[in-house]
Structures are given as structure tokens and as C-alpha cells.
Amino acid sequence: MTNLKTLAALLIVTLVTACAGPSESTVDEGAAGAVPSSGAASSGVSEGGIGQGGAIGGGALGGPGASQENRIIYFEFDRFDIKPEYNAILQAHARYLSAHPASRLRLEGHADERGSREYNIGLGEKRAQSVRSVLLLQGAASDQIVTVSFGEERPAAIGSDDEAWALNRRVEIVYGQ
Amino acid sequence: MRQLLTVLAALLVLNATPLRAELQIQITEGVDKALPIAVVPFGWQGAGAAAPLDAASVVAADLARSGRFEPLDRKDMLQRPTTGADVDFGDWRTQGSEFLVIGRVLQPGPDQYEIQFQVFDVVRGEQLLGYRQPATAADFRRSCHRVADLIYEKLTGIRGIFSTRIAYVTAVRSQGQGQVKSNYRLVVADADGQNVRVMVDSPQPIMSPAWSPDGRQIAYVSFEANRSEIYVQDLRSGVRKRISARPGVNGAPAWSPDGKSLALSLSRQDGNLDIYTLDLGTQVLTRLTSGSAIDTEPAWSLDGQQIYFTSDAAGGPQVYRIAADGGNVQRVTFEGSYNARPRVAPDGKQLAVVHNDRGNYRIALIDLARSTTEVLSDGRLDESPSFAPNGEMLIFATREGARGVLATVSINGRIKSRIPELDGDVREPAWSPFVAN
Numbered sequence: 001m002t003n004l005k006t007l008a009a010l011l012i013v014t015l016v017t018a019c020a021g022p023s024e025s026t027v028d029e030g031a032a033g034a035v036p037s038s039g040a041a042s043s044g045v046s047e048g049g050i051g052q053g054g055a056i057g058g059g060a061l062g063g064p065g066a067s068q069e070n071r072i073i074y075f076e077f078d079r080f081d082i083k084p085e086y087n088a089i090l091q092a093h094a095r096y097l098s099a100h101p102a103s104r105l106r107l108e109g110h111a112d113e114r115g116s117r118e119y120n121i122g123l124g125e126k127r128a129q130s131v132r133s134v135l136l137l138q139g140a141a142s143d144q145i146v147t148v149s150f151g152e153e154r155p156a157a158i159g160s161d162d163e164a165w166a167l168n169r170r171v172e173i174v175y176g177q
Numbered sequence: 178m179r180q181l182l183t184v185l186a187a188l189l190v191l192n193a194t195p196l197r198a199e200l201q202i203q204i205t206e207g208v209d210k211a212l213p214i215a216v217v218p219f220g221w222q223g224a225g226a227a228a229p230l231d232a233a234s235v236v237a238a239d240l241a242r243s244g245r246f247e248p249l250d251r252k253d254m255l256q257r258p259t260t261g262a263d264v265d266f267g268d269w270r271t272q273g274s275e276f277l278v279i280g281r282v283l284q285p286g287p288d289q290y291e292i293q294f295q296v297f298d299v300v301r302g303e304q305l306l307g308y309r310q311p312a313t314a315a316d317f318r319r320s321c322h323r324v325a326d327l328i329y330e331k332l333t334g335i336r337g338i339f340s341t342r343i344a345y346v347t348a349v350r351s352q353g354q355g356q357v358k359s360n361y362r363l364v365v366a367d368a369d370g371q372n373v374r375v376m377v378d379s380p381q382p383i384m385s386p387a388w389s390p391d392g393r394q395i396a397y398v399s400f401e402a403n404r405s406e407i408y409v410q411d412l413r414s415g416v417r418k419r420i421s422a423r424p425g426v427n428g429a430p431a432w433s434p435d436g437k438s439l440a441l442s443l444s445r446q447d448g449n450l451d452i453y454t455l456d457l458g459t460q461v462l463t464r465l466t467s468g469s470a471i472d473t474e475p476a477w478s479l480d481g482q483q484i485y486f487t488s489d490a491a492g493g494p495q496v497y498r499i500a501a502d503g504g505n506v507q508r509v510t511f512e513g514s515y516n517a518r519p520r521v522a523p524d525g526k527q528l529a530v531v532h533n534d535r536g537n538y539r540i541a542l543i544d545l546a547r548s549t550t551e552v553l554s555d556g557r558l559d560e561s562p563s564f565a566p567n568g569e570m571l572i573f574a575t576r577e578g579a580r581g582v583l584a585t586v587s588i589n590g591r592i593k594s595r596i597p598e599l600d601g602d603v604r605e606p607a608w609s610p611f612v613a614n
Contacts, residue, residue, distance in 0.1 A: 078493060114538055116518035116531045116560055117384055117605065118429040118442065119487050119494050121405065122450045122471030125426050129448035147448060148404045149426055153382035160558060160579065 062092025064175035094138030124149030220259030223284025239325035244592030392612035440475035
């Protein structure tokens with residue numbers, strides 16, 4: 001969990017830096033970084049019963065109201081298995097989907113820049129599929145989830161070091177497809 | 178048809194828009210002994226002050242860039258003959274030039290030119306080649322590259338590649354109104370980096386450009402719909418067609434040698450990448466691989482009978498080969514933990530791959546008969562090797578600081594050059610085939 005917090009903190013720093021002024025350290029995340037407008041902010045839905053939502057960064061653990069850090073799953077190099085520390089987050093998202101059959105989400109898989117680009121598209125897709133499998137096992141319906149892989153094409157952090165790479169090997173959970 | 182019109186209306190396609198940001202090529206390492214050659218400024222026999230371009234300087238630059246020739250500096254030329262009768266071989270011998278190129282540009286009509294040139298062996302004092310190359314104002318530079326091709330072939334015995342093209346992708350980030358904006362472009366340039374044309378300009382990623390065997394079309398992956406789709410675009414007209422937008426990943430298009438099919442990587446419903454072929458005429462899709470591995474980056478053998486591809490079936494990515502009509506999978510690479518994105522050499526005997534060399538991603542050549550691996554590049558994050566159509570060199574993407582740039586290396590590893598662009602990340606170079614037009 002410490003690892004997750006470190007990564008999340010790094011990501012937030014990166015994003016804040018980007019907002020603060022001229023920056024070489026981030027890129028346009030497009031739809032991926034934005035909280036969808038149809039999300040919990042307007043519907044007022046929050047995740048009941050999990051109890052930990054407020055503990056991590058102040059957002060809900062699952063559902064469209066989940067904070068940024070609870071909507072990103074990070075991976076090891078050339079791996080697509082999900083680390084146990086993400087179980088609670090994924091469970092919360094699965095519960096939300098199960099309780100809201102009309103809601104939809106998009107899993108965006110990413111890879112770090114090392115190696116070949118199309119293989120990295122494969123890795124990003126595998127990662128998104130891993131997250132999808134967990135959500136389905138925990139009660140989400142298959143038509144609620146689509147996956148897309150951007151490989152290394154849309155990095156969250158710019159840089160060719162371990163920190164940037166760790167932030168880029170990820171699946172982003174985006175509500176509203 | 179409607180789909181085609183919609184696509185055309187999308188305004189994404191910029192048909193051959195000229196760009197000022199041209200590539201400049203710098204030779205970083207050369208051969209031990211480049212041949213001394215003198216390319217004398219060509220004479221001009223037409224209306225106006227001069228020919229559309231300084232033909233001799235284009236030719237000399239081409240020859241220098243190959244690393245095999247060392248053109249004599251113009252200011253060191255003791256004479257500037259434009260006809261054979263004016264040549265004094267003694268002067269050129271004294272200056273150490275082994276070969277001499279002279280020429281004239283004629284103008285038979287308003288937009289009609291003719292580049293006449295002769296190549297001499299200075300030591301023997303005899304003509305090796307004499308040729309007339311027709312040209313127009315619009316294709317004058319290309320015609321100069323053809324002259325260089327002919328000289329190169331005469332003196333080395335190898336077909337020249339100066340009149341070929343390269344396609345590549347650029348990513349430019351810019352800031353405006355408090356937002357960071359990305360722009361991705363599919364670009365086609367002459368092999369010397371000049372004559373840059375933007376084929377596609379999109380706010381979303383573009384990947385994997387692949388030339389059709391006739392050099393008239395480029396297949397590529399575009400994320401303009403916020404997911405991967407494969408397009409084929411005609412170079413001359415700019416008209417393009419969406420070829421594959423199936424659920425999941427649509428990636429890694431590769432033309433069959435006869436130009437009738439594309440091999441591609443699709444994930445479809447099950448989310449697992451497999452190799453398919455798509456007959457462009459009949460639209461019949463054939464699945465070649467299955468199973469849980471990532472199978473991608475197909476590349477056809479020269480005879481179209483085999484398809485090489487990357488698979489992580491054994492854990493990390495390695496190169497395999499499968500019959501183009503399916504079946505008979507064989508592993509091809511064994512050396513090292515990472516061998517991906519195979520490209521077949523024009524002689525069919527070698528593969529270029531991205532190879533993990535002690536933690537660095539580098540371009541390596543795999544000898545198919547001997548199963549040996551030879552690392553050619555020395556970067557940390559090199560990728561996307563593509564053979565020149567004469568098989569003499571590879572172009573690939575490397576880094577200069579944090580920026581992506583293109584570089585070339587001769588297949589013996591001895592001649593290296595870098596192609597820095599003015600702005601943006603440059604990546605995924607693809608060398609065109611030999612083209613007639």
C-alpha cells in the first residue's frame with residue numbers, strides 16, 4: 001500500500017506541476033485523466049458500506065466518484081497480473097457496477113516506453129483484460145466494460161527512468177465509456 | 178462509399194501539405210575509406226539564370242550520406258568542366274579524386290528539363306557512364322536523386338536508394354490556453370529527409386506505418402476514434418479507407434509481398450492478440466494463431482509463404498514463424514530475453530529485431546541460417562528497425578536526450594548517421610520499397 005501511495009503521490013505531483021505552468025513532465029491525458037461529467041459528482045452516488053473510501057485521498061474507493069488514485073492500477077515490468085493491494089479498489093468498482101447495471105466503464109491499458117510499440121499495445125490490452133476479469137468475477141456484467149490499449153503512446157509521466165516507467169505501466173478506470 | 182466519404186469529411190487528412198521542418202542528416206561514423214569523388218557543378222543551358230536546383234550539390238550530398246563516398250569540396254576544384262572535352266584528368270589525379278562527375282541541365286521545353294551527366298574513372302581517364310535524366314520543375318529534386326542512384330549503382334554494384342522515401346510518425350506537444358496539447362503526424366519525406374509531406378495530422382496517436390509493396394499506399398494505426406483502427410491511405414491522392422475497426426486491438430498492419438493481403442494483430446472479443454490475415458479484395462479474415470499469448474508484429478517472408486511475428490508464449494517476447502495459411506509454428510530467436518518486431522531483410526536471409534542487450538533496447542540482426550544475433554545500434558531505447566530496399570542499411574528510432582530521433586546504420590555496423598528533426602518526437606520510420614514514380 002505504501003508503494004501505491006508513493007506512486008499516487010508522484011502522479012498527483014506530476015499533474016499539479018502540469019497545471020502550475022510550463023512543464024516537460026506531463027502530457028495531455030485526454031479523456032483518461034478527467035472525471036467524467038456523468039459521474040458521482042452530479043448523481044451524488046457514493047460508495048456505501050466499504051468504509052475505507054475516505055481514508056485514501058478523500059475519494060470513494062469505487063464507482064465514478066472514486067478519486068484519481070483509486071481509478072489507476074499499476075503493474076510490474078512486462079507483467080499483467082494484478083497485485084493484491086488493488087483487491088479492495090477493484091472490489092469496490094465491481095460492487096458499484098453490480099449495483100448500477102446501467103453504468104459503463106472503459107479500462108485503458110498502458111505500458112512503459114521500453115521495447116517495441118505494438119508489443120506494448122499487447123501488454124496494455126492484457127493489463128486491461130486482467131482488470132476486466134477481476135471485475136467480472138466480482139459481479140460486474142461483461143457488457144458494462146470495454147477495454148482499450150494505448151500501449152506506450154499516451155504516457156502519464158514523461159521521462160526515461162524507473163519512476164516514470166512505474167507510473168506509465170497502468171490501467172485507468174474511466175466511467176462513462 | 179458512405180464510410181469513405183465520412184472519413185474524407187473528417188478533415189484529418191492533409192493531402193501532401195509541405196512542411197518547413199525538414200530533416201537534416203548528419204553522418205556520425207563513416208567507413209574506413211570512403212571513395213574520393215568530385216561532383217562538378219552542372220552547366221545550365223536554358224531560360225533564366227539557373228536550373229531549378231543545384232543538381233550537383235544534391236547528388237554530392239546523396240553520395241556523401243551513403244558513407245561510401247567523400248565528395249571533393251567545390252572550392253578546392255581547380256577546374257569546373259561541364260563537357261567531356263573540357264576535362265583535364267591530370268588535375269583531378271593530382272587532387273586525389275578517383276572518380277569525376279560532370280553534367281549539364283538542358284531545358285527542351287517550358288517545364289521540361291534534361292539532366293545530362295557523365296561519370297569518369299580519373300585514374301584510367303575513361304568514361305564509365307553517360308546518361309540523360311528527364312525532369313520537370315516539380316520532380317527536379319527527385320530526378321537528381323535518380324542521377325545519384327545511377328552513379329552509386331555504377332560505382333558500387335548496388336542499387337541506390339536516394340530516390341526512395343521514408344515514412345515516420347511525429348508527436349508534438351504544445352501548450353496553449355493552459356492546456357497541453359498533443360499532435361501526432363504521419364509524415365512522408367524523401368530519403369534525404371527533404372520534401373516533407375504530412376499525410377495525417379491527428380490529436381490522437383498514430384502508429385505502425387507500413388508501405389504497400391508498390392509504394393503507393395501506407396497502412397497505419399490511428400487512435401482518432403479513441404481506440405485503435407487500421408487505415409490504408411493512398412499517397413498521391415490522400416484518399417484513405419478504414420480497413421479494420423473490430424472490437425479490441427487493431428494493430429501492426431503488414432502487407433503481403435503481392436499487396437493483396439494485410440497481416441495484422443487483433444484482440445477481438447477475447448482480449449488476446451492473435452495474428453490474422455485479411456484479404457483486401459474479398460475481405461476474408463483468416464486467423465493464424467490462438468491461445469493466451471500476445472501474438473503481434475507480423476512480417477511476411479519474401480515469398481509470402483511464412484509470417485514472422487512476436488509472441489510472449491515462452492514468457493518474454495521472442496520471434497516465431499508460422500505458415501501464412503496457418504500451422505507449423507517455429508520459434509526463431511533464442512538469444513536474450515527480448516526479441517521483438519521482426520523485419521525481413523530484402524535478401525530474406527536476416528531479420529532485424531528489437532533486442533534487449535544488457536538492459537538496453539537495441540537493433541539487432543538475426544542470421545536465419547546460422548541463428549546468430551549481432552547488435553548494430555548502441556542506444557538505450559532503440560526501436561522500429563526498417564530495411565532500406567537495397568538491404569544496405571537500416572533506419573530506426575533512437576533517443577537524443579529525451580527526444581525521439583531517427584538514425585541509420587549500415588548492416589555491417591560501420592556507417593552510422595543521425596536524422597535530427599526540428600521539433601517533436603520522431604519515431605517509427607518505415608523505408609519505402611523501390612518505387613517507379
